[in-house]
Amino acid sequence: MNFLLFLPELTLAAVAFAVLAIDLFTPSGKKWILTPTSVLGLIIVLLVSISYLYGKQESLYDGLFLIDDFSLLFKGFFIILGILVILSSHDYIKEHLKHPGEYYGILLLSILGMVLMSASGELLTAYISLELLSFSLYVLVSYGSNGFKPSEAGVKYILLGGLASAILLFGISQIYGVLGTTQFRGINEALTSSSSLDSGVLIGLVMIIAGLAFKIAAVPFHMWAPDIYEGAPTPITAYLAIGSKAAGFALIIRLFAQALMPAMDDWQIIVIILSALTMTFGNLVALAQHNIKRMLAYSSIGQVGYLLMGIATLSYMSTNGIILHLAGYGVTNLAAFLCVIIFYNSSHKEDIEDYSGLADKSPFLAMALSVSLLSLAGLPFFVGFTTKFYLFTVVANAGLLWLVGVAITASVISLYYYLIVLKQMYMVAPTNDAQVNISVLNRSLLWVLTLSIVILGIFPSPLVRIIQSASSAIFS
Amino acid sequence: MLLSAIIFLPLAGAVVILLGLNDPKKVRLWAVFIGFVELVLGFLCFYLFQTADIDLKDGMELVEKYEKWIPVLNIQYHLGVDGLSAPLVLLTSLLGFCSIVASLNIQLRIKEYFMWLLILQSAVMGVFISLDFVLFFIFWELELLPMYFLISIWGSGRKEYSAMKFVIFTLLGSAFMLVSILGLYFSTGSFSIIALPALVSEAKLFMPAGTMFAFLFLAFAVKLPVWPVHTWLPDAHTDAPTAVSVMLAGVLLKMGGYGMIRLAIGIFPGEAQDWAWVIATLAVISVLYGAVCTVRQTDLKKLVAFSSVSHMGYVLLGISSVVGVGGSVSSVGLTGAAMQMFTHGTITGLLFLVVGLIYDRAHTRHIPDLGGLASNMPFVGVAFLVAGLASLGLPGTSGFIAELLVFLGTFEVWPIITTLSVFAIVLTAGYILWMIQRTFFGPAISRLDEVGDVSLVQAVPLVILMVSIMVVGLYPSIISDAFALGLEPIMESLQTGARS
Numbered sequence: 001m002n003f004l005l006f007l008p009e010l011t012l013a014a015v016a017f018a019v020l021a022i023d024l025f026t027p028s029g030k031k032w033i034l035t036p037t038s039v040l041g042l043i044i045v046l047l048v049s050i051s052y053l054y055g056k057q058e059s060l061y062d063g064l065f066l067i068d069d070f071s072l073l074f075k076g077f078f079i080i081l082g083i084l085v086i087l088s089s090h091d092y093i094k095e096h097l098k099h100p101g102e103y104y105g106i107l108l109l110s111i112l113g114m115v116l117m118s119a120s121g122e123l124l125t126a127y128i129s130l131e132l133l134s135f136s137l138y139v140l141v142s143y144g145s146n147g148f149k150p151s152e153a154g155v156k157y158i159l160l161g162g163l164a165s166a167i168l169l170f171g172i173s174q175i176y177g178v179l180g181t182t183q184f185r186g187i188n189e190a191l192t193s194s195s196s197l198d199s200g201v202l203i204g205l206v207m208i209i210a211g212l213a214f215k216i217a218a219v220p221f222h223m224w225a226p227d228i229y230e231g232a233p234t235p236i237t238a239y240l241a242i243g244s245k246a247a248g249f250a251l252i253i254r255l256f257a258q259a260l261m262p263a264m265d266d267w268q269i270i271v272i273i274l275s276a277l278t279m280t281f282g283n284l285v286a287l288a289q290h291n292i293k294r295m296l297a298y299s300s301i302g303q304v305g306y307l308l309m310g311i312a313t314l315s316y317m318s319t320n321g322i323i324l325h326l327a328g329y330g331v332t333n334l335a336a337f338l339c340v341i342i343f344y345n346s347s348h349k350e351d352i353e354d355y356s357g358l359a360d361k362s363p364f365l366a367m368a369l370s371v372s373l374l375s376l377a378g379l380p381f382f383v384g385f386t387t388k389f390y391l392f393t394v395v396a397n398a399g400l401l402w403l404v405g406v407a408i409t410a411s412v413i414s415l416y417y418y419l420i421v422l423k424q425m426y427m428v429a430p431t432n433d434a435q436v437n438i439s440v441l442n443r444s445l446l447w448v449l450t451l452s453i454v455i456l457g458i459f460p461s462p463l464v465r466i467i468q469s470a471s472s473a474i475f476s
Numbered sequence: 477m478l479l480s481a482i483i484f485l486p487l488a489g490a491v492v493i494l495l496g497l498n499d500p501k502k503v504r505l506w507a508v509f510i511g512f513v514e515l516v517l518g519f520l521c522f523y524l525f526q527t528a529d530i531d532l533k534d535g536m537e538l539v540e541k542y543e544k545w546i547p548v549l550n551i552q553y554h555l556g557v558d559g560l561s562a563p564l565v566l567l568t569s570l571l572g573f574c575s576i577v578a579s580l581n582i583q584l585r586i587k588e589y590f591m592w593l594l595i596l597q598s599a600v601m602g603v604f605i606s607l608d609f610v611l612f613f614i615f616w617e618l619e620l621l622p623m624y625f626l627i628s629i630w631g632s633g634r635k636e637y638s639a640m641k642f643v644i645f646t647l648l649g650s651a652f653m654l655v656s657i658l659g660l661y662f663s664t665g666s667f668s669i670i671a672l673p674a675l676v677s678e679a680k681l682f683m684p685a686g687t688m689f690a691f692l693f694l695a696f697a698v699k700l701p702v703w704p705v706h707t708w709l710p711d712a713h714t715d716a717p718t719a720v721s722v723m724l725a726g727v728l729l730k731m732g733g734y735g736m737i738r739l740a741i742g743i744f745p746g747e748a749q750d751w752a753w754v755i756a757t758l759a760v761i762s763v764l765y766g767a768v769c770t771v772r773q774t775d776l777k778k779l780v781a782f783s784s785v786s787h788m789g790y791v792l793l794g795i796s797s798v799v800g801v802g803g804s805v806s807s808v809g810l811t812g813a814a815m816q817m818f819t820h821g822t823i824t825g826l827l828f829l830v831v832g833l834i835y836d837r838a839h840t841r842h843i844p845d846l847g848g849l850a851s852n853m854p855f856v857g858v859a860f861l862v863a864g865l866a867s868l869g870l871p872g873t874s875g876f877i878a879e880l881l882v883f884l885g886t887f888e889v890w891p892i893i894t895t896l897s898v899f900a901i902v903l904t905a906g907y908i909l910w911m912i913q914r915t916f917f918g919p920a921i922s923r924l925d926e927v928g929d930v931s932l933v934q935a936v937p938l939v940i941l942m943v944s945i946m947v948v949g950l951y952p953s954i955i956s957d958a959f960a961l962g963l964e965p966i967m968e969s970l971q972t973g974a975r976s
Contacts, residue, residue, distance in 0.1 A: 392654070396661070397661075401683060408655060411651075415647060419640065423636065426625065460546060461547065464548050
């Protein structure tokens with residue numbers, strides 16, 4: 001067994017602990033050094049992974065960890081996301097948070113959790129990786145120092161997250177009890193060989209779906225999301241909305257495609273119902289929100305509904321669609337949240353009506369936020385349209401045209417609440433005279449994100465090619 | 477490269493305004509410049525189309541194709557014009573230039589205004605030129621954004637309500653269109669607008685052809701607009717700024733008619749013939765209901781807006797002739813529908829411009845408060861008269877030709893419905909003449925003594941549109957020959973399916 005294949009994960013863990021250690025020996029005036037250190041560490045991990053793992057198809061520890069293009073793609077996704085989140089946290093932390101060392105250290109550990117999730121080939125490993133991610137997130141969510149909201153969010157998240165983990169674990173134990181294995185490969189073989197599905201397996205299946213649906217905030221397991229999104233520090237909200245969802249989907253794709261595919265007839269209908277509920281409910285409730293973070297929370301619940309359509313028709317093509325939409329949604333949502341962060345940094349406000357007259361105060365910020373919201377709504381020329389279109393086409397191709405109809409209706413509804421924000425920014429006169437200052441770091445970050453929204457929207461082909469090689473690793 | 481230039485020149489112009497221009501004077505000059513170049517390109521495109529050797533297979537000219545745009549889904553960057561789209565491209569460049577010139581007196585947030593106006597022009601051009609269904613859909617959706625901002629920032633009255641209503645109606649329509657596009661893609665594996673008609677007739681369809689046709693029809697019916705989904709139009713037209721009303725009535729409605737002829741009927745000729753009686757019924761309701769509503773209006777702009785509902789009903793009426801009679805389908809009705817789209821663009825554009833000029837000077841659009849304007853603003857009066865007479869279909873103007881063709885084409889097929897529609901002409905004559913009489917003639921109102929005529933710059937768009945109304949009225953074959961040529965492939969497929 002070649003332990004060197006594990007090098008990126010080991011490096012990542014080392015970087016995380018190094019950041020924690022450096023924090024101990026840095027005087028409080030020089031904490032800024034932690035940002036470049038973490039980013040540099042992540043870049044090294046990224047380079048190591050790409051140069052060393054590209055094209056390799058192997059398994060470690062007898063199938064506990066799988067090294068293939070799929071896990072490599074998600075590794076890259078999470079690390080780049082981590083870099084972007086750390087960079088966009090830099091100013092936010094300086095203003096609002098204490099103890100940056102732990103913040104970065106725990107953030108890096110949660111990236112490790114996500115990376116492991118996308119690479120696990122066995123249920124318990126997946127569970128442990130998921131817990132590593134969840135525990136890091138419990139801490140990060142309650143990290144804010146303003147009032148009771150962060151603590152409320154943290155407690156809610158721990159209690160409900162613990163419950164979901166217990167349900168997931170129970171499902172895993174059911175599967176293990178009946179089939180005698182927790183390995184994806186073994187489950188697949190056991191399911192293929194048996195003619196009908198054991199009721200124990202079915203219970204396990206439902207429990208696992210419920211547990212994972214909690215992690216990706218699918219309706220009706222979404223109740224935690226809005227409160228926690230609102231209470232968490234905004235960079236962490238972005239991280240939750242993109243990272244933990246992408247990790248959840250990475251696990252779900254691998255689990256369903258490699259282990260549970262033979263039982264597709266049994267779980268498909270559950271996923272279809274979840275998907276229809278999620279996109280309808282998420283988008284409808286988003287209409288009534290006043291806080292922009294809550295609005296984005298519900299909008300991201302709606303996006304999960306679209307992604308679940310891909311799971312319901314799981315195949316090589318729909319995996320492409322899911323990952324592509326995840327990537328597009330990631331870039332777009334990150335840009336939107338960065339705008340919220342920037343606005344909060346200078347105004348300390350996060351209600352939609354506080355955005356009135358932003359177009360006068362900072363045309364650039366207003367433009368960037370408009371671009372990202374319109375991309376979330378799926379308007380053409382932005383990446384949101386392209387990826388959504390791809391996903392919808394694939395799902396329609398698989399025969400679920402009515403579900404696509406629901407999805408299209410949901411996205412029509414979604415445009416309404418995005419337009420409300422645009423209306424505040426462009427058509428309402430400013431109600432306060434707070435200035436909006438954008439630091440050079442945030443400004444350049446926002447430029448990069450906004451341009452990627454447009455460029456990926458017009459030329460998605462290179463990205464699609466990378467994703468194709470990843471999903472063919474799953475469906476080989 | 478010409479077609480790409482036509483689409484992307486205004487967009488590039490908008491980017492330049494966004495990034496580089498701050499001085500209002502420069503912004504205006506730049507926008508006029510871009511509009512003018514676009515006008516020249518529009519004429520060039522029409523000229524090249526007219527003089528080209530038409531390849532009779534699909535009739536597309538100036539084709540540009542980049543097949544590997546999004547290869548996984550077989551989405552291509554595919555542009556081209558044929559007889560159906562070339563006149564509409566010309567119309568768009570014409571009205572685009574007019575609306576830019578007519579906007580020079582805008583004072584509020586000039587930079588953004590011209591940016592959105594240029595983007596709008598790009599989007600509409602893209603709709604007419606695209607030959608890939610996804611590309612078409614992209615431009616179709618893109619047009620919403622500038623319209624939303626243009627109406628809700630620079631509009632008047634209940635502008636935000638109207639803008640939102642416009643967006644929601646159109647989006648709902650395009651949602652249906654998207655389902656139909658996906659259904660078509662799943663059945664045939666292609667998004668090519670040229671290839672789809674042949675592919676659909678052979679392929680095993682994934683959803684009933686009737687449903688896909690109905691969805692496409694609904695999407696375009698919202699845009700056209702057709703009773704009963706027309707209610708966004710009076711609001712949007714009335715509350716939009718003048719130049720935007722010109723674009724909205726002049727070219728945006730034509731996107732609906734264009735889509736209906738090229739896509740709904742072009743792809744599903746058989747279904748269109750099956751449902752022709754529904755189309756004809758909706759048409760006559762739109763024509764008559766629109767006309768009756770128009771008579772009742774006291775707001776000048778609302779009056780013109782409602783008259784659009786009635787006039788676009790003629791387009792639908794022309795389309796309903798596709799079913800043919802006695803086993804043969806004549807192209808007269810469809811040509812009439814297409815002609816009506818072109819002429820309505822110039823006529824209503826001119827009407828809206830004049831209404832805008834009156835409002836600028838008299839500060840009211842309430843007809844009872846106006847009167848005797850002709851003595852103070854004779855030039856505007858002439859323009860209003862020309863547009864009004866063309867609108868009611870006076871021989872010698874372009875409106876006459878279009879309506880005549882529509883009635884000629886449909887009378888054989890739907891005698892009763894056509895006869896009913898002809899009565900709308902009486903109503904049209906009534907409201908147009910009554911409107912002109914109440915605003916421009918009659919006793920002068922002393923409050924309006926100070927009102928002056930137009931300046932030279934403001935006269936430019938009026939002259940352009942008057943000339944085009946006259947030229948097309950006296951020599952209609954410049955446009956109608958092109959339309960007839962463009963309709964040939966559709967006529968062929970209709971002919972094979974015509975009931976005997």
